[in-house]
Amino acid sequence: MPPTHTTEKVARPPSAAPRPPAARPAPRSVRLWRGLTPWLFLAAPLVLLVAFTYAPVVNMLAYSFTDWDGVSPELSYIGAGNYVEIFTRPELFQVFFVSGYYLAASAVQIALALYFATVLSFNVRFRNFYKGVLFFPYLINGVAIGFVFLYFFQDGGTLDSVLALFGHESDRAWLGTSTSANISLASVSVWRYLGLNFVLFLGAIQSIPGELYEAAELDGAGRWHQFRYIIAPGIKPVLSLSVILSISGSLSVFEIPYIMTGGATGTETFVIQTIDLAFRFNKTGLASAAAVVLLLIILAVTWVQRRLVPDDKVDLT
Amino acid sequence: MTLAHPTPVVRRRVARTLTHLSLVLASVVVLLPLAVVFLTSLKSEQEMARGSRALGLPDDLLNLRNYATAFRDGEMLAAFGNTAFILLFAVTGTVVIGSMAAYAIDRFTFRFRKLIVALFLVATLVPGVTTQVATFQIVDSFGMFDSLWAPIALYMGTDIVSIYIFLQFVRSIPISLDEAARLDGANAFTIYRKIIFPLLRPAIATVVIVKGITVYNDFYIPFLYMPSEDLGVISTSLFRFKGPYAAHWETISAGTVLVILPTLIVFLALQRFIYNGFMRGATK
Numbered sequence: 001m002p003p004t005h006t007t008e009k010v011a012r013p014p015s016a017a018p019r020p021p022a023a024r025p026a027p028r029s030v031r032l033w034r035g036l037t038p039w040l041f042l043a044a045p046l047v048l049l050v051a052f053t054y055a056p057v058v059n060m061l062a063y064s065f066t067d068w069d070g071v072s073p074e075l076s077y078i079g080a081g082n083y084v085e086i087f088t089r090p091e092l093f094q095v096f097f098v099s100g101y102y103l104a105a106s107a108v109q110i111a112l113a114l115y116f117a118t119v120l121s122f123n124v125r126f127r128n129f130y131k132g133v134l135f136f137p138y139l140i141n142g143v144a145i146g147f148v149f150l151y152f153f154q155d156g157g158t159l160d161s162v163l164a165l166f167g168h169e170s171d172r173a174w175l176g177t178s179t180s181a182n183i184s185l186a187s188v189s190v191w192r193y194l195g196l197n198f199v200l201f202l203g204a205i206q207s208i209p210g211e212l213y214e215a216a217e218l219d220g221a222g223r224w225h226q227f228r229y230i231i232a233p234g235i236k237p238v239l240s241l242s243v244i245l246s247i248s249g250s251l252s253v254f255e256i257p258y259i260m261t262g263g264a265t266g267t268e269t270f271v272i273q274t275i276d277l278a279f280r281f282n283k284t285g286l287a288s289a290a291a292v293v294l295l296l297i298i299l300a301v302t303w304v305q306r307r308l309v310p311d312d313k314v315d316l317t
Numbered sequence: 318m319t320l321a322h323p324t325p326v327v328r329r330r331v332a333r334t335l336t337h338l339s340l341v342l343a344s345v346v347v348l349l350p351l352a353v354v355f356l357t358s359l360k361s362e363q364e365m366a367r368g369s370r371a372l373g374l375p376d377d378l379l380n381l382r383n384y385a386t387a388f389r390d391g392e393m394l395a396a397f398g399n400t401a402f403i404l405l406f407a408v409t410g411t412v413v414i415g416s417m418a419a420y421a422i423d424r425f426t427f428r429f430r431k432l433i434v435a436l437f438l439v440a441t442l443v444p445g446v447t448t449q450v451a452t453f454q455i456v457d458s459f460g461m462f463d464s465l466w467a468p469i470a471l472y473m474g475t476d477i478v479s480i481y482i483f484l485q486f487v488r489s490i491p492i493s494l495d496e497a498a499r500l501d502g503a504n505a506f507t508i509y510r511k512i513i514f515p516l517l518r519p520a521i522a523t524v525v526i527v528k529g530i531t532v533y534n535d536f537y538i539p540f541l542y543m544p545s546e547d548l549g550v551i552s553t554s555l556f557r558f559k560g561p562y563a564a565h566w567e568t569i570s571a572g573t574v575l576v577i578l579p580t581l582i583v584f585l586a587l588q589r590f591i592y593n594g595f596m597r598g599a600t601k
Contacts, residue, residue: 048474
């Protein structure tokens with residue numbers, strides 16, 4: 001398990017501990033007080049950690065084996081029934097296919113981010129302007145983005161007007177069919193999140209020492225070779241981080257489709273479905289099982305990634 | 318250059334032009350949807366009814382009536398107030414809690430220390446969206462449902478990335494400073510308050526910026542935990558525009574611009590901190 005692995009690195013020599021210089025053993029009450037001090041500092045963070053992260057996970061596991069509706073005092077144990085339902089009712093399982101659109105979109109997003117980061121790592125005119133423009137969408141409020149793009153895809157909205165400029169009159173309802181809507185929504189997600197990938201890549205590329213490029217240039221390496229042999233290895237940790245973020249991101253898409261279509265026309269994602277199950281249809285048990293499945297998938301993906309790319313970024317602790 | 322079909326100079330010039338073209342195209346793709354919404358926010362109801370084209374300029378470039386409508390009827394003022402309240406408590410809480418946890422973990426040896434560190438570490442792997450079904454019950458049992466304290470507690474309690482950022486910084490503060498203070502008779506709390514905390518300023522700036530923007534933009538938590546209309550934060554209040562103004566794009570646009578504007582100002586003012594902050598936050 002990666003966590004244990006990292007904890008070992010975390011351990012510091014005991015000499016780091018604040019020790020009074022005096023060798024005489026302190027009286028008992030003082031020692032007790034000293035032993036208590038770190039716990040006083042940790043009390044609030046730990047209470048919050050347990051209350052809002054661990055307790056929910058444990059409860060969720062417990063609920064997932066029941067038919068609880070979230071309100072009534074009664075609940076009965078139904079074994080793995082909820083899990084069977086998730087994997088056998090096609091309409092419940094279908095949301096995973098929607099994630100496919102977002103997964104494909106994040107591949108495009110990473111490729112574009114990589115391209116722009118490479119281009120802007122060289123001296124280009126208006127570099128800071130482009131950097132700002134590419135990053136800014138990441139900072140914008142999700143509801144605002146939803147509205148901007150509702151207008152964008154609207155009949156006679158921004159997209160249709162731009163197409164008309166190029167002589168292409170379109171009366172297509174961009175959010176009208178399932179495929180078209182999902183592609184549109186996934187593109188919005190690329191628009192929104194590209195900036196973060198881009199800035200991460202750019203930071204990684206810029207931390208590569210400049211002499212490497214100079215040496216490569218002396219050896220007659222072109223831009224492509226510079227990218228292949230200098231930039232690509234330099235950004236590997238960030239790239240693997242981006243891949244994992246996009247996979248877990250694609251599985252837990254919520255804001256953009258919820259705000260723009262409310263999950264209609266086949267754009268419902270896993271999180272929208274879970275929220276609806278839990279808070280609209282009062283199926284807390286089933287929703288918990290769905291959430292457990294999602295959590296397990298995300299943990300598995302993280303684990304695989306840590307296995308494939310032994311990550312030396314994480315031992316910042 | 319290995320391939321020598323066209324002369325290298327021509328090739329390089331073509332490559333450079335294509336690069337610039339791609340950058341300009343990307344900028345248009347990013348800015349055009351925003352610019353159109355801004356233009357729409359300046360158009361009057363009549364103009365919209367006449368079927369003004371999305372790319373067309375408004376008749377009156379200084380028509381701010383939609384903003385007044387959005388502010389007054391859309392209750393944006395109350396929303397900004399609620400957001401500010403949550404921001405103040407959540408960000409302060411995150412800074413205090415994160416720095417305390419980091420201080421305790423880095424500067425003390427105690428039993429179960431490894432376990433505690435592992436607990437924080439594993440928690441970063443649990444995505445918040447997945448657990449809300451059960452978190453909801455806990456928040457509800459604390460009686461915080463439908464109050465401003467629900468998001469405040471959740472923002473404070475689930476931010477482990479901040480703890481890591483603080484941990485990195487605490488580590489870089491020499492222990493000799495602690496020891497010198499201890500010789501002068503300072504206790505652990507005084508050391509934290511008088512030495513560690515002030516030296517954490519760069520980390521605090523990072524956490525305040527990243528956390529501030531995240532909280533300002535969050536929709537999920539306020540939407541789930543504060544259904545009351547008077548508890549709307551900017552995200553949820555803007556979201557409510559969808560019903561009553563469904564056909565009034567000029568008002569929705571004005572509300573949207575109102576929400577984006579503070580972000581734009583903060584971004585322009587603090588650009589460098591923001592890039593660094595998000596980089597540090599993501600690569601934790």
